[in-house]
Every structure is written in C-alpha cells, then in structure tokens.
Amino acid sequence: MSAPQDEPGSTQEFETLVEYLKNNRGFDFSGYKRSSLRRRVGKRMQSLLIERYGDYLDYLEVHPEEFIQLFNTILINVTGFLRDTASWEVLADEFIPRLLTGKQPHEPIRVWSAGCASGEEAYTLAMVLGEALGHESFRQRVKIYATDADEEALVQARQASYSARDLQPVSPELRSKYFEEVGQRFVFRPDLRRAVIFGRHDLVQDAPISRLDLLVCRNTLMYFNAETQARILARFHFALNDTGVIFLGKAEMLLTRANLFNPVHLKHRIFVKVSKHTLRDRLMIVAQAGNLELNNHVVSHIRLRDAAFDGAPVA
Ligand SMILES: C[S@@+](CC[C@H](N)C(=O)[O-])C[C@H]1O[C@@H](n2cnc3c(N)ncnc32)[C@H](O)[C@@H]1O
Numbered sequence: 001m002s003a004p005q006d007e008p009g010s011t012q013e014f015e016t017l018v019e020y021l022k023n024n025r026g027f028d029f030s031g032y033k034r035s036s037l038r039r040r041v042g043k044r045m046q047s048l049l050i051e052r053y054g055d056y057l058d059y060l061e062v063h064p065e066e067f068i069q070l071f072n073t074i075l076i077n078v079t080g081f082l083r084d085t086a087s088w089e090v091l092a093d094e095f096i097p098r099l100l101t102g103k104q105p106h107e108p109i110r111v112w113s114a115g116c117a118s119g120e121e122a123y124t125l126a127m128v129l130g131e132a133l134g135h136e137s138f139r140q141r142v143k144i145y146a147t148d149a150d151e152e153a154l155v156q157a158r159q160a161s162y163s164a165r166d167l168q169p170v171s172p173e174l175r176s177k178y179f180e181e182v183g184q185r186f187v188f189r190p191d192l193r194r195a196v197i198f199g200r201h202d203l204v205q206d207a208p209i210s211r212l213d214l215l216v217c218r219n220t221l222m223y224f225n226a227e228t229q230a231r232i233l234a235r236f237h238f239a240l241n242d243t244g245v246i247f248l249g250k251a252e253m254l255l256t257r258a259n260l261f262n263p264v265h266l267k268h269r270i271f272v273k274v275s276k277h278t279l280r281d282r283l284m285i286v287a288q289a290g291n292l293e294l295n296n297h298v299v300s301h302i303r304l305r306d307a308a309f310d311g312a313p314v315a
Helices: 010-026 034-047 052-064 066-074 085-101 120-133 135-141 151-159 170-179 226-239 279-289 294-310
Strands: 109-114 143-150 178-184 185-189 196-200 210-218 241-246 262-264 270-273
Touching: 010 034, 010 052, 034 052, 034 066, 052 066, 052 196, 085 120, 085 210, 085 241, 085 262, 085 270, 109 120, 120 135, 120 143, 120 170, 120 210, 135 143, 143 151, 151 196, 170 178, 210 226, 226 241, 226 279
Parallel strands: 109 143, 109 210, 143 196, 210 241
Antiparallel strands: 178 185, 241 270, 262 270
16 A cells, blocks of 8 residues: 555645644644654554545544544654753753742742643653742742643643653652652642643644743644744743743754744753844734734733633632
8 A cells, every 4th residue: 555645636635634624623733744744644544544635534524533543643642751851950950040049039930831741741840840949939939831732631631640650750759759659650749739730722723821931842843844833932932021941852943033032051952032122023023923913812812811820729
C-alpha cells in the first residue's frame, strides 16, 4: 500500500480533510506543520487500511468516534517531571530567585504552563516554586494556570496521580515532600495542588492568560507552522508582564522577526520579554497576534476570564 501523501491529488484531499475537521469538529489543524500532520493522519489511515484522504473523510463521517483516535494520534502527550532536568535547574537556580527579588513579599506570582499534557510540567513548576518560596508563601502567592487542548490529558492532570516510574526523575526528598503514597500510586499533595488550575485552552484559537511572570510552553510550539508560531508568540508577548520570562522546549526556537523576546539562556531556551513602549510597536504585535477586531475581543475576554479564574474557589 502506498503512503497517502504519494497519491495524486492528495494535497487537495488532505486540505479538504483539514477543513472538514475545522467545520465539523471545531478543531483547527490548519496551522499545524503539514509534514508531521500528514504523517500522523497517515498512521491512523494505515491502521484502518484506508489509502486515500477522501475515503478517510467518508469514514470519519460515519464513525464519529474515530475523531478521538485521530486527535490522540496527532496531539501526542509525551511529557515527564523535570523534563530536560538541566534546563529546569537553570530556571530554578537563576531565574526564579531573580523573579522573586523583583517582587514585593506578598505580591502574587502568576505562571502559565501552556500545553501541559498530563500535568507533570505544572507539578514540576509547583515543586520548583514551592522550594523557592516555602509552602506557606507558595499557597498564598502562586497561581499556576495549566492548559491543554486535549481534555483526556487534562482529566489525568487533575487527578495528579502518578506511578513510581513516572516519578523517577524526582529526588526521594522532593517525592516525600510533595506526594502522598496511595496504594501503588503517588498523588500530588492536595493543599499545594490548589495553586494549580487546569483548563482547556487551544493555543491557536483562544485568548491567552494575562499578567504572567513566567510562561512555560515546551515541546508544543513545534507542532505549528512558522506563521502560526508567530501569532502565538505575539499573544505570549501580550500575556507576559514587562519583565516576564518564557521557557521553551529543548528543540524549539523563537521563529519571530518582531524581536519580541531576548535570549537570556539560549542553550536552555529561556527568553525574556522585550517591552514595547511605542504605539507603533504595540500595533505591530496586535497585528501579528491576529486581526484587530479579534484582539479587542481577546482583550475583553482575557479580562473577564481572569476575573473568573481569580474568583473561582476550586481548580
Ligand atoms: C509533547 S506534549 C508537551 C508536554 C509538556 N509541555 C512537555 O514539554 O513535557 C504537547 C502538548 O501540546 C498539546 N497541544 C497540541 N496542540 C495544541 C493546541 N492547539 N493548543 C493547546 N495545546 C496543544 C498536546 O495536546 C500535548 O499535550
């Protein structure tokens, strides 16, 4: 069986499929890199012995449950605690202390883990900040918003329950400080977990979370083509405080011509926001983030959603 991408007319058929998913399933894959997107769709098709994208579209129409399988194949949730440990150490040893000295002792600290998968990254952040602040201050000051497009991954993340194997990268000391042993599993401590707020958020379509001190978006931007990455990064710029820091994945670079961020530790993919003070610069970022009408809507949506998030008593 030939690979679907080799078929004549397959590009057009593939774009029709992407359009169908957007219109009928409400998920927009049009900004995803075509090579990996086609590979992953092809994988689903091969397991169903379907050769043409058009036939796969027909199959999706009569088997609506197939969308979940496709979604799971495209949005791979591979993750881990302290993924790329050396980079987390640099963040913890250099940047978190700097962030804290720039704040008043009781000032809130707002962090976003965007593309958090099953939660390991968000709980890693909780441990790093818990260690830096002490638990009392952590509970009072820290909010970690952790979002993903994949609801199933978020269900796991909210349960906060991991196997001994998942916890291998975590030292025994941190493990006993932050996890409770329940049967064969390790559950992140509920009192500290309250600082971690999970929610569904699509980086392509939804308004960003705002007033952030730290934005962690690792191994997620790489799904998107350059244009979509640029749009997401413009929104990230808007989302961060003037001294805010962004922490990307090891294999990711900032593909943006607008000089929105300066590398402060390139090897570990840590960047600081470049503040834009002129109206022209600001308008350019707004333009890059999407159209103006959308952005007015985005700004009011962000304010409303932040107020709701801040007022909500539970994760
Ligand atoms: C490889 S995982 C990375 C997890 C974690 N950040 C890490 O580095 O270990 C990529 C995550 O991005 C999420 N993702 C893909 N497209 C997304 C989108 N449009 N909006 C939000 N999350 C998305 C996937 O569901 C997946 O959980």
